[in-house]
Structures are given as structure tokens and as C-alpha cells.
Amino acid sequence: MNILVFLRPILDPAGFIVNRKAQKVFVNRENYILNPTDKNALEAALRLSDTVTAVSIGDAPAEDALRQARAIGASRAMLVRDAALKSADASVMTTVLQRLVPHLDGADLMLLGAEVVDADLAQLGPRLAMALGWPFIEGAQEIFVRGHGVHAITRPRASVRRPAPAPPFADRKKARGPEDPALAPRTRGGWSAGARQTDGFHQIEADLPAVISVARDSNKPRYSPGARLVNVYQANDVVEILTAADLGLSEADLAPLTERHGESFPPERELGKVAEGSLDEIAGRVMDVIRKR
Amino acid sequence: MDFTFSPEHIALRRMIHEFCEEELRPRARQVDRESRQDPQVLRWMGELGFFGLPFSQEDGGAGAGETGYCILMEELNRVCPSTATIIGAHTGIASMSLYLDGSPDLKQRYLPDLCSGKKIAAFGLTEPNAGSDAAGIQLRATLEGDSYYLDGQKMWITNGPIADVIMVLAVTDPALGARGGATVFVVEKEWDGLRPGKPEHKMGLHGSPTSLITFDEVRVPKENVLGQVGLGFVTFMKTLDIGRVSLGAATLGGAQAALEASLRWVKARSQFGRPIANMQSIQFMLADMATEIEALRSLVYRTAWLVDSGKPFIKEAGMCKLMGSETASRCIDRALQIHGALGYSRDFPLERGWRDARIAEIFEGTNEIQRIVIASELLQEIGVRIRP
Numbered sequence A: 001m002n003i004l005v006f007l008r009p010i011l012d013p014a015g016f017i018v019n020r021k022a023q024k025v026f027v028n029r030e031n032y033i034l035n036p037t038d039k040n041a042l043e044a045a046l047r048l049s050d051t052v053t054a055v056s057i058g059d060a061p062a063e064d065a066l067r068q069a070r071a072i073g074a075s076r077a078m079l080v081r082d083a084a085l086k087s088a089d090a091s092v093m094t095t096v097l098q099r100l101v102p103h104l105d106g107a108d109l110m111l112l113g114a115e116v117v118d119a120d121l122a123q124l125g126p127r128l129a130m131a132l133g134w135p136f137i138e139g140a141q142e143i144f145v146r147g148h149g150v151h152a153i154t155r156p157r158a159s160v161r162r163p164a165p166a167p168p169f170a171d172r173k174k175a176r177g178p179e180d181p182a183l184a185p186r187t188r189g190g191w192s193a194g195a196r197q198t199d200g201f202h203q204i205e206a207d208l209p210a211v212i213s214v215a216r217d218s219n220k221p222r223y224s225p226g227a228r229l230v231n232v233y234q235a236n237d238v239v240e241i242l243t244a245a246d247l248g249l250s251e252a253d254l255a256p257l258t259e260r261h262g263e264s265f266p267p268e269r270e271l272g273k274v275a276e277g278s279l280d281e282i283a284g285r286v287m288d289v290i291r292k293r
Numbered sequence B: 001m002d003f004t005f006s007p008e009h010i011a012l013r014r015m016i017h018e019f020c021e022e023e024l025r026p027r028a029r030q031v032d033r034e035s036r037q038d039p040q041v042l043r044w045m046g047e048l049g050f051f052g053l054p055f056s057q058e059d060g061g062a063g064a065g066e067t068g069y070c071i072l073m074e075e076l077n078r079v080c081p082s083t084a085t086i087i088g089a090h091t092g093i094a095s096m097s098l099y100l101d102g103s104p105d106l107k108q109r110y111l112p113d114l115c116s117g118k119k120i121a122a123f124g125l126t127e128p129n130a131g132s133d134a135a136g137i138q139l140r141a142t143l144e145g146d147s148y149y150l151d152g153q154k155m156w157i158t159n160g161p162i163a164d165v166i167m168v169l170a171v172t173d174p175a176l177g178a179r180g181g182a183t184v185f186v187v188e189k190e191w192d193g194l195r196p197g198k199p200e201h202k203m204g205l206h207g208s209p210t211s212l213i214t215f216d217e218v219r220v221p222k223e224n225v226l227g228q229v230g231l232g233f234v235t236f237m238k239t240l241d242i243g244r245v246s247l248g249a250a251t252l253g254g255a256q257a258a259l260e261a262s263l264r265w266v267k268a269r270s271q272f273g274r275p276i277a278n279m280q281s282i283q284f285m286l287a288d289m290a291t292e293i294e295a296l297r298s299l300v301y302r303t304a305w306l307v308d309s310g311k312p313f314i315k316e317a318g319m320c321k322l323m324g325s326e327t328a329s330r331c332i333d334r335a336l337q338i339h340g341a342l343g344y345s346r347d348f349p350l351e352r353g354w355r356d357a358r359i360a361e362i363f364e365g366t367n368e369i370q371r372i373v374i375a376s377e378l379l380q381e382i383g384v385r386i387r388p
Helices: A036-048 A060-072 A089-101 A122-133 A174-178 A227-235 A280-293 B007-033 B039-047 B067-077 B081-101 B104-115 B232-268 B279-310 B314-339 B351-359 B367-380
Strands: A002-006 A009-011 A016-019 A024-027 A032-034 A051-056 A076-080 A111-115 A137-148 A151-153 A195-198 A201-209 A210-214 A240-241 B123-126 B140-144 B147-158 B163-171 B182-188 B194-196 B210-221
Touching: A009 A060, A024 A195, A032 A036, A032 A060, A036 A051, A036 A060, A036 A111, A036 A137, A036 A210, A051 A060, A051 A089, A051 B147, A060 A076, A060 A227, A060 B007, A076 A089, A089 A122, A111 A122, A122 A137, A122 A210, A137 A201, A151 A210, A201 A210, A201 B279, A227 B007, A227 B279, B007 B039, B007 B067, B007 B081, B039 B081, B039 B194, B067 B081, B067 B232, B067 B279, B081 B123, B081 B147, B081 B163, B081 B182, B081 B232, B081 B351, B123 B147, B140 B163, B147 B163, B147 B182, B182 B210, B182 B232, B232 B279, B232 B351, B279 B314, B314 B351, B314 B367
Parallel strands: A002 A051, A002 A111, A051 A076, A076 A240, A111 A210, A137 A210, B123 B163
Antiparallel strands: A009 A032, A016 A024, A137 A151, A151 A201, A195 A201, B140 B147, B147 B210, B163 B182, B194 B210
16 A cells, blocks of 8 residues: 655744744744654554655755655655745645656555644645545544545544535535534445544544545654664665656746745733632622623 | 764754653653663663664664764763663673674674663673772683683672673683783673672662672683683773763763753742843853863764774773763752752752762773873873873
């Protein structure tokens, strides 16, 4: 079974120092770490298969993330590196990955972390599933593969999203309701996937190939053995590199839809006040505050 | 001149750092209190290659060199000095002696299991009457047929109670003594007549068991002679030379931990209406600590580079151990002062750090011996020979 795992390097959160007074954030732009939830995705993949390909988009930090993945156990690593991808947003990344999958002769499963520490958008999974026309399961705690289907255990909040023709998030609210037909007897085949609740978890079933985002702390990622790590970092050929042109992507494909305009700080929270007096007086003061709001 | 670590060493540090923070830090206090590291944690570290980190991959190691090994010791000792000491004795000196001077056959028989941590090793040099005067060893090895018989005692043996394999320096020719008449033997724990004593009650490093080992007519086959008969003292001294570099790295980790704890504390603790970070007396202590630590870091990793590049390093190795152990003691003592009474409390990790650090001025050659080593190397450079 071929599994692709998408990895995102992020700036080390320990390197952020916030100065509220000056309204500035000092960022150490030298230290990157592997997005923690992506490590869970890689671990889930390695537990399912021996043929795991790690993929990433970006330059040096992305290449390092892929080297780490090779050291941890991925059998192949594929980097899409292109100057034009410098300001890639989720829509561009979706396009790149959508092209990359057939370039790698397809895959049975695409895993990625359910959340990204930096922007916390969590939109790449559903977008990619839509683009590929594969089912998507969000926030898997555990994944089993049986025959041509995949089962995932998720928390109840997770939902199965159907790709086209329905608009991306139209059935989101519905899927959570107990009277939702998806929670009734499971339907299979085609694009649909069903869910049923077991002891506070959903067991969701989908046809392969599928995109699954893996929940944080759903497993314990393994460490890379020292010797493997040394070899991976000394070798030149452990990460294969593709350009946008290799994937047949045009300049228009790589134009981001979003732009970053800067940072702003939420207002500082005011500290609470201590109310004094008799019980009735205190209750009265609390009521006054509530009424004013 | 380029002071950057290679990509593999950066990646190695990241992996080790994460392991130490995630797996060792939550257990460090318990290791000290219960005087025992969980064997499963040791096995885990073995699987990750920690036990054979500096050795070549052909010998079963990870191939990370002395620099990689120094990174390991720094990171381990920053979090759990007991665990660092178990690996330090096992890898840095015991397995190192086999790696440096063992025959291909002997290496093949023992090194893979030592590198993977399946077997734990100890370094048997010190005796009740031979500490700083290492040449004064008395443990006797007598040749009979094709076996040697070992009789005597080794003392203060790190890993003594848990070792499966012990590298033992014994006198094979009393007329020549240690210089020319001593030989290293690879001895297995199960062999008849070998008895490890009870773990000593030490001031610190409680999780690293230390004991006496008694040898009573222990039969050792000739094939288990490490290096050449009669040249064992040279093997052991050479091993200790290289061991001082990684010991210096370990002390660097201890000092670094003290600085980090202090930096967290001075921000959190307020006196006279403001964080104590604002007091110049505190600032000066922090500045001194950081300066000494930075100097030590440069010395340690430059010396590791000397080792990895095959350049002479004996003088610098002695300096690593000497400066490292004193810097660590001083920094941890200052950190304790900064923490005030809380630093003295057993509920705070500094007290353990303070107890754990002191031994580095004593073991693997006291600091007095280090000064002799450094001076003799210095004087040799101008043609004066002071070492016997």
C-alpha cells in the first residue's frame, strides 16, 4: 500500500517573543521544526505500510523536514521546490499536491496532520480531497485498512465531507446532528462514506484512495535511530526534487489567492475586580456588571 | 574558520534533545529518588544507537564521531546526569577501550551488543589502593595453560552492579608492574568467581550504580585479552584521554541546565517589588555563568573536532575535563544562590544538580591529575619531561 504523507516545516514556536508594549513580535527565523501533528501522520503511515513517501513544498526547511522523515523511516521523500512557490497559500499547495499525486503514479492514502501550529488553518486536507475527488476524514485517532476501504476512529466532532457536487462545507452542520442520515446504517460505494458513533468516538469508513488528517497526540511518534539519521544527513540522494515545471504547473497555477497584510494584537484582557461586602451586596454588584454587558 | 555544526550533528542534537525532554526529564527525579534507571529506558536508548554513538557503523555504532558523542553527553547531562553517567562509563571509556585497541575478533564478539545496549559495560581500573596512582594496581592475572586467572578487587566501578561485560586492567608481570606488565581483559559477569558488591551510597548520581567488584580465581580465556599483553596501561590511559572530552561535554550540559533554570527563575521571582532579573547582583552572576559556559562550549567542541580530525588532543582533553567540571560546579552553585532557599529544597531540581555535578572534579582522573596532564603536555612541547 502506497501512502503519501504531507509534511510542513514551521518556525519553532520557542523562537517567538511577543512584546505587547511595542506591538512587535520577534521571530527567530533560523529554527524550524516539523509540524507536530504531521509527525503523528507520519507515524500513522509507518504503522500501516512499508512504502511511505513523505512529500513537502518549500526550500531548505522543507528539505530538512523530508530528511527527518527519511531518518524516522519514510522510504521515499519528494520535495517540490520552486522560487515561484515562495508565497504559496493553501490553494496553491492544493494545486501542487493535486498534480504531484498522479506524478507519483497515484497513492492509496494521503495523510497529513489535522492542525498546523503556525496558521492553524486545517484547510489543506479537505481542499485536497475535493481537488482529487477522494473522500476526506478529519482528525483520525486510529486508521485501519480493510480491503479497498479504510476505517478511521475519530472524535464525534469530526465529519465526513462529500466531494462534488455538493459545495465544500454545506453539509457540515448536518453531519453533526443525530438525525443525520450519515449516522444511520452505513452507506458505501461511490463518494459517500458513513459514520456511526461508538462510545464517544466515530468509526468512519471510506473508499480508497482517501485523504485523512491525523489528530494531534493520536499516537507516539518514533524517534529516528542514530545511525540512520547520520546516513540520511550525509547522503545527497535521499530527497528527490521536483520543480513546478516538472509538474506542468503554469504561473497562473501558482498565484496565491490570499495575501498577508501584517499582524495585529488582540486587546489585552482586563483583570477582574474583587467585589466586597455582604452576600447580597456582592450579588448586586455582579448583577450590575452583567447588565452593563 | 567555520564554527557551525554539520547538518547531521544538528539533526542528531534535535533528536537527542527531544528524547531527553520527552522521555528522560519526566523521570529524572524518580531516577534519583529510587537510585535506579528503568532498564527499559536504557534498552530504548540502545535501540536508538545512544550506546554506540561515536563508533563506526562497521563496528555496530552510529558513526556520529566524537562530536556527535559530545552532543549526546551534553544533552543527557543537561537533563539526567545519572543516565549520562551510565552511558559515559559504558561508551566513553569501557567500549571505547575495546574500540581503540581490541582485535577484530574481540570487537566482533562484543562491540555489536555493546553498541545496541543489549549488554552494559564497565571500566575496571580503580582499586582500593590505586586511585590517582593508577599505576599502583594490584589485581593479579596469572597465566595457566591457555587461560588467565584473575584475583583481586576493583573499586568505585561505575555500572558495576548492572554490567554484563567489564574491561579489567590486571597485572600480568609483577616485575614490570603497570608499565609494561599490565594487561586489559574482557570479562563477562556470569563467569565463576566474579562478584559485584552492593551499590555504594553516593552523594549524587544516585541512578548510576557504582560498586566494588571482587575477582576470585576468575578464569579468562586468552582470546579475551584486549590489545597486547603487557600494554594494558597504555590502552587505558589512551582511553581516559579521549573520555575527558565527552566528560567535558557532559559538564557543559550540567552548567547549561543551571543557567537555563536561573534565567527562568529571575523572571518569575519578584523581590523589592520587581523581578530579581533587575538586580545587578543577579545580572552579574548570570553574565559570569553565560561567559564561562560559552568558553567551555568552544573548548569542548574544538577538542572534539581535533579528535575527529585525527589531530593531537591530549592537552585539550585534560582542559575540557578540568575546566568543565569546575565551571559546572561554579555555575550550579551560583544558580542555587540565585534560587535562594528554594534552591536548597529537595523539591527543586537544583539540589540534585548540585550533588550530581561535584563528582566530575573527582572521577576519571581528579582535577589535580588533569593539571599534571596539561602541564606535562605543555612542558613536553619545550622538551621537558615530567611524567614518569
